[in-house]
Amino acid sequence: MSELYLERVALTHFGCHQNRSAELGPGLNLICGPNGAGKSTLFQAILIALTERHSSSNRSLQNWVPWGCDGLGPTVELHLVCGGARYRIRKTFVHNPACEVEPLNGSKRLFNKPAESLLDSLLQDDGAAGLLLRALWGDHDATALIHPARVPSQNRSAPAALLQPLLDVSSPNQPTSSFSRLRQAAWQAYEERFTPGRQQIRKGSKLFDAAQRLDCARQQQKQMEDLQSALSSALDRLAEAQAGRRQAEADWDEARRAVANLRPRAEHYHRFQTELAAKQSALQTAQRDLEALEQAEAASTQTAEAHAALDRAERAAADAQRQHEQAQSELSAARQRHDQIEERLGSIERLIRRRDQIQAAQQTCGQRAEAFHQAENDLRTATDRLDAARAAFTEAENQLALLRTRAAAHQRARQRDALRERLQTLQTIESELARLEAAGAKLPVPTDQELEQIRTCVRELDALNQALDEQPVAVSIQPERPIELRVQDASGDRILELSERAGQTLALGEELILILPGFGRIELRRTGPQAEQRRARRNALAQQLETMWTGLGVSGLPELERRITARQQRHFAETRRDDLLSGETPDALHARLAELEHAVQEDGLRTDPEPPPSELAQAEQSLKNADAARTRADREWAAAAERLRNCEQELRAAQQSLQEQACGDPDAALDEIRSQIDAALADLDRLGATIQAATPNEITACRQQLQSALEPLQNRQDAASVALNQARQTLSEAATEHRLRKERLDEMLRTAPADPVSRREAIDRARQEADRALRDYETLRQTLPPDPADELAHAESRLNEAETRKDQAIEDHHAAERQLAELQGQDYESRRVQAVEELAAAEDAYQREARDAAAWALLHLLCQQAAAEATRSVASRLAALADPSIERLTAGNVRAIEIQGDGLEPIRARSRQFDELFGVDRFSRGTREQVLLGCRLVLAQLLASQGRQLLLLDEPLAHTDPLRHLAALDLLSELAQSVQILVFTCHPDRYQPLRQRPDVVAIDLGSGIVLPDG
């Protein structure tokens, strides 16, 4: 790290400094001044010039804009010694920012970007060295030498790395770039492949691509395996289909052969069957002949038997006829007596029935009369109820009419009040219309477009007037003449004394002429060509507006605006008036009001309260209830009257029925019936059928006795009839059988011999013939082969089935072939080979990439470990170096410190009193600033080991007591041998011992004079 210090600093328009410069010595420089003299401004100016680019948009730079003169950029100029060469650096910020670096050896000056680049290289601002230097210039209030946030992430331990060779005296020339290169390369390679946070493979990296390729290849391989299995399955199916087809074809052939074999057998069987049928026919003929002869023989025998049976049946029929006639005569006598008794019993029954009917009619008449009397009483009660309901309804009706009359009167009064109010409003609107008409509401107004033009003209005119009022002042100076002070008016005719215009503004056209004796004449006027153009335009506009105002009959835009407003208000009032009239005339409204007034007066209800709606509703409800009660009573009365009418009719019907039953007087009728019954009972006694009383039960018992006496006779007669019929039937059947046998015998004897002997001989011959035919038939039947029809049908069925199966198998075979061809047609083999090899290649590539990635990841992580370890080591050694200085600065209060790696931050200090490490923030402010100063001094000393460096200290000992202050001054003096130190302080007295030294430069900002040495 080469030397770097300042020789001169100059500020122009920088904060409170308009123009300030200071020459600096290579050692200790004291910049003193009271508060507000600009020490911190000078400190910040040096810092900004070295650390901020001229084009920076840092807002804090606005703080250094010069006070009181806006528009000028704060400018800093530094004379810098760096690496044995001298440079002049000039930077301007904010306004017209610029950077200029001029090598003072006569080389070419650089501006702006190249200049900043050169400055960066001078300051080694590549991250690490620049950070260290900034630690020497940085904010004194910070707790860390280097703020960790300013360290780039990939260079986290760079400051420590830079310090390491400075600390390690055994290998001062060890290149640090090797590790940095390796670390950078590992970091980059790692970053290319992995995400930093989650340590996952980065998308788009080679490793990711290799993994993707491998996945694709595996999927492709899987697809090929699937296709392979599909192919195998298809091949299996094809083989099965082919075997099935062969089997089906073989089955079909076999079935076809079987059918072909069976068909000749079937034809042979049919021929045999025909011959057998002929034999059977001959047998049947012989059997029929034999049977006819045998039947003729049997018929002869049966005819003789039938004749004998006919004789027996005729005798039995004659006996049955006699028995039947005897039974029939006995039954007739018994039935005659039964009829006579039955007649008497019927007569008695009819008489009893008539007697009962007359008695029942008499009872019904009594019941009906009683019901009639009850109905008469009910009708009277209903009539009373109906009268009461009608009276209640009339009362409720009257009450409701009274209430409605009162309510109507009050409503009329309200209508009258509303009408009065409406007429008053109309009167008000009419007066408003009259007022608006007087305000010119009916006078002409411009259209909206014209009005907008007028407003534009007025605005332009106002703007022109204002612009003319604000016309800049033209200055004309004529020196070397006597100067007076006066004001000339716009026309130039009058010269006013200045005192007359005191406190007034200069009007357009006026001139202010200042005549200064011994100096000259100064004229100030507000005019010029632009102003003249404006004035001409203004006059034209004014003229144009004046014409308009005259045409419209107004004095200006405000009056016109008022007229337009009045017109709008008039329109609004007219609309409102029309709404109020609603198509009626005011006269009609007045007439209606008079009618209402008259009606209200007639009502005379001013003192009567208006019935509330609830009372009206209650009265209406009462009327409805009364009406309902009246209707109900009405219905009940009508029902009672109807019942009375019905009872009367029923009573009359019962009386008429009784008259009809009795054929006159009922009692006489009853006496006649009793005498007739007695006569009938006497007849019954005479016929031998006595009954105790004329009651239905006795009559029924008598009838049962008669019936039981008649039944045995009837049974005997029935049995005789049955026997007679049977005998007659048997006789008829025997006659028929005999006739049939006789006819059949006659028929048979036409073909068979009538002679029994000849017939028997014929029968023997026929029997021999039939036996021979039977033997022939049986012989042929036994040689008949089995019928092949079923077997043939079965074979044909099998043939059909086999044919169907064969067709299906052929179809299956073709389908399997098609499927296989389809699978193979996808260029399967080439794809399979390609997939296998692609998978192998992808696996190989992924393995290589993964190994490289793992190797880089390993290096990256190990470099991180090593860097962290080194940082800790550097921090530890820096702390050890700082310990003696800090002990001196704190007068032994602090004996040792611990420094954290990244920001080189002193974090803990060992207290002398307690011999224990505490956090630095637990110590006093004075001790803290001494600890930090000690660290910075050691850092400066280290950096200056290869060349003088610049150390900026802004009030570094503000909280330090005098004793420790002296120790600090000693340290600063010692360090100033190798480091340029700029101390900014407002306590020059505290640094008085140093000001005595010849090598110390003291700059007092209060006077701005650079004090010479000593």
Next chain:
Amino acid sequence: MVAFRFVHTADWHLGQPYRSVPDLAERLREARWVAVEAILKKAEQLPPHIVLAAGDQFDSPTPNPALVERLLETVAAHPSVTVYMIPGNHDPLRPRSVYVSPAFGKRPPNLIVLDRPEPVALDGSRVTLYPCPCTAQWGDNPLTWIPRRQPGQQLRIALAHGSLPSACQSDQRSYPIDINAPSRYDLDYVALGDWHRPTPPPAEDAAARMYYPGAPEIGGWDEPDAGQALVVELEPGALPRVAAFRTGQYTWRTLDADLADDSDLDQLLAQVKSSASQTTLLRLRLTGCLGAVARDRLEQALDQYAAQFARLEPNLDALACRSDDSALETTDPRLHHVFQALTRLADDPSALPANWPKDLPRPDAATIARALSFARRHLS
């Protein structure tokens, strides 16, 4: 009597994928055609110009039609030679297989596919060939159908595809061949296919009657001695005279070496250099332990030699890396820390740094060596 001579070959595996060397696949597949051409040329020199191919002519039962067409053209280009072939277990005779495909239907008359187990008379009926075609991927002993010797029969040859018992699993049906097949079936020669390595090698066992000629071109690292076919001479009552001849172009070589120091490394590199050829595939399987510098030298040398081989495939996974003094020649404690950590990690894999990426396997010796190599290259 003139001896009966023929060329015995098998396992051409035309169209075979090369899983282990995908980048060379096309060249190696092409080399198989050259081998077939060499076989046919050899047969042209040996009356009666017969080639017996014992199955697996194609790598799959349904090869690319272009392959089929090329084979037919190749055979047709040697009309004096008659090629008898049987389907193997890779290209079995099944429905839609290559041998019943329409493309194969256009085969030249000198290409005869023996697709059924029926005796075939060769060389004027003095030789009877018993073909045993495969009809599926798996099957039983294919020789069982061979009838007894008929009176007057002179030479009996079986052409079969299957495995000898030493390679057969008991529960598999990979067409097992009886080890005593020649005597059991009274055969003068059994021409086998299926095994890609010549078995037995004729040079080592000249008294056999049953041979596998091996594949005519090497198909992988596990068949380094393939790449040849057999010329067989038969005479009744005499042992067959069998001689191998080279058909393959490529050499596949695996070099195992255990390295302990630089002298071992020099020796290894000399060996590698001496075997460099554009038709050689060399696989290095290295074990032992080398210093980082030596390992760098090894890797750089191998990178340099790679272009002189068809393929140079070093496997350094089992070659440990030692952080030697020269690797630690740095006073930068951070570099020292990195090297030490790598060395520790090689000895103790549990010393893995925190934040190790989730998707990566734990670093093995090869990874650590690779990291060391990267580090050294960036530092040099």
